[in-house]
Amino acid sequence: MSQVSSAPPFDDWAKLASEGNFEEVSAALESVVDWLERGGMPLDISIQCYESGVLLSERCAVMLRDADLRISEIETRAFPGRVASLSDDDL
């Protein structure tokens, strides 16, 4: 009863495992490991933690395996309009 620490955030972990980017997923995995290493949980919660951890680590592995650099390009709108005035000022 004296233990104030709340229950592990299983829902957050599940959400990250499906939607998170690599950093978020591996951070979640680390927090799962922290929970397990801290111990002091009922057995069924530990098992649930472990299952979350397995899910997250598999997600990490898949992300690393399937990683494909995303490339995009943005317009620098401000630029073209200013060219003329700049050259005028300089001359």
Add this chain to the structure above:
Amino acid sequence: MTGRVVSVGLLTRYLKELIDRDDILGDIWVEGEASNVHVSQAGHIYFTLLDAESQIKCALFRKAALRQLYLPRIGDRITSHGRVGIYERDGTYQLYVDVIQASGTGIVALERERLRQQLAAEGLFEPSRKRLLPVAPAVIGVVTSKDGSVWHDILTVLRRRYPLTHVILAPSPVQGDHAPEALIAALSALQEDLKVEVIIVARGGGSDEELAAFNDERLLRAVFACRVPVISGIGHETDRTLIDEVADVRAATPTAAAELCTPSMRELQTGVNALRNRLQSAYSGLLAARRGDHISLSTRLAHGTPAKALVVFRARRERSTIRLFQVRWHHTAVLQARLNTHVGLLNAFRPRSVLSRGYSVLSKSISDAPLTSIDRMTAGDRITAQLLDGTLGMRIESVLPHLTVQTPKL
């Protein structure tokens, strides 16, 4: 104005205003030979610049003097930057110096040095304001030219090292008069995307003139004000531009910049493996602890069952039985031995066996008890002697008591 008399003070103030208003006098490089150099107690440096035709007094105040890499000595040919102003009390004009360089440096380099010192004085290069790069940025912005190898090289590095990221190019010319404006626009366009975690400003190697945009004061201030950390990757190892000073991190080359803000896949893989191992061992540790608890409980439970007691009891009983047998056997043996002794004794005392050894039994008659003493026996009494195979009738001829052996008394 003619015919009007003015005071010295008014004239001086008028001259001062004239000079202060002059753009050329407010920002000028002057070259000459240093003389009369002396340092005041407050740390200000005063000297005179001379050439064959004229001279000008110069003042380098302490704050500016502290920023100089080079300080003038008498006889040095130097180039000083500053503004010309009037010192009202003495009615003299002098050069208030903010930058000093030994002569022989080109004007571009002089200007760059002046800017460097100015920005340094403003704190743009302060190490304390350098931000840490994100370890594994989800989105990386790149400001560089779309043409040329730099963009391609950066992509190659990112693909190899950290293909998990999303890279956004804000294309910009990287040399020419318009480059600074374009670079600033690209930088600000990237900052509008809130997901961008770090920005690389890159350009391939080039001459000082080609790299000039990266010494542009406006760009430097834009980099300083950038919302996210900026890595500069300009030119080759040896190229130094002021953007390197103001950027949060200076990379020697564009590809080095891409490497600096990304973890390698191998590191990531190692990290994930390490986490997975920790996960396994933490979990199996917990399970083992649980199992240990369970086993000790089962053991304790087993200790308490009747089965255990039965076993103990059975063993104890077996031991007792064995002892019982042992005792019984021992007892019998003792009895047997004792019996044998008695039988032996009995045999020894059997009359026939005595008679067979040549003894005979005397008695008054066959029915009487055997004689054991001469007492009350007299000559002429009749007695019988029993031998092994018959009885003799006999008469006593004499009665002679045994002679008692007298042992001398001491």
